[in-house]
Amino acid sequence: MRPDMTIGVVRARDCHSREPDACNAIAVLMEPGGPVAPEEKRGFTKRVLEYLEDVRAELKCYFHDYCSGVVTAEQLLKIAEMVPPENLEDRQNESPRFADFLEAARMEPRARFLIYIITDVRPDERVTIDGALIPADRQDLVDLLLNRALAMPDESDAVELEGQEYTRIWWD
Numbered sequence: 001m002r003p004d005m006t007i008g009v010v011r012a013r014d015c016h017s018r019e020p021d022a023c024n025a026i027a028v029l030m031e032p033g034g035p036v037a038p039e040e041k042r043g044f045t046k047r048v049l050e051y052l053e054d055v056r057a058e059l060k061c062y063f064h065d066y067c068s069g070v071v072t073a074e075q076l077l078k079i080a081e082m083v084p085p086e087n088l089e090d091r092q093n094e095s096p097r098f099a100d101f102l103e104a105a106r107m108e109p110r111a112r113f114l115i116y117i118i119t120d121v122r123p124d125e126r127v128t129i130d131g132a133l134i135p136a137d138r139q140d141l142v143d144l145l146l147n148r149a150l151a152m153p154d155e156s157d158a159v160e161l162e163g164q165e166y167t168r169i170w171w172d
Helices: 044-054 073-080 085-089 098-107 139-148
Strands: 006-011 025-031 058-062 066-072 112-118 126-135 155-161 164-170
Touching: 044 058, 044 066, 044 073, 044 112, 044 126, 066 073, 073 098, 073 112, 085 098, 098 126, 098 139, 126 139, 126 155, 139 164
Parallel strands: none
Antiparallel strands: 006 025, 058 066, 066 112, 112 126, 126 164, 155 164
């Protein structure tokens, strides 16, 4: 262990209770910025960002450590091939898991997804999905995502995209 590292305690990643003692804590190796991902798993977000740049996806990056934007169903399916398998189980706070959004992408090619990327500059590198734009005629997919979430979305409204009505659902 390097001298600047410590043993830290963090809550389990899938625990979203607002009660401080409700989740089991785990000990992890910490760098000054947070938990350390295994070295062989680091760097995958660079490939994701390069791909999104190549396809000219709507993406905004901030301070070199996180990006957010909108991707198509097809792009999400491609991104899923670039992330470690355990990343598919991640969720952005109380949203559905990445795998749940992926299921919706397979079922509806017109859907769009709100992507949130924490780059490898930070120790908690990950790709999560925090919302979706689902065609208004696919309420079944909205219901699927609402049922898979840990809580109702923070925002939900009707929007127009490319001349079509969509339902936008987003978790903070």
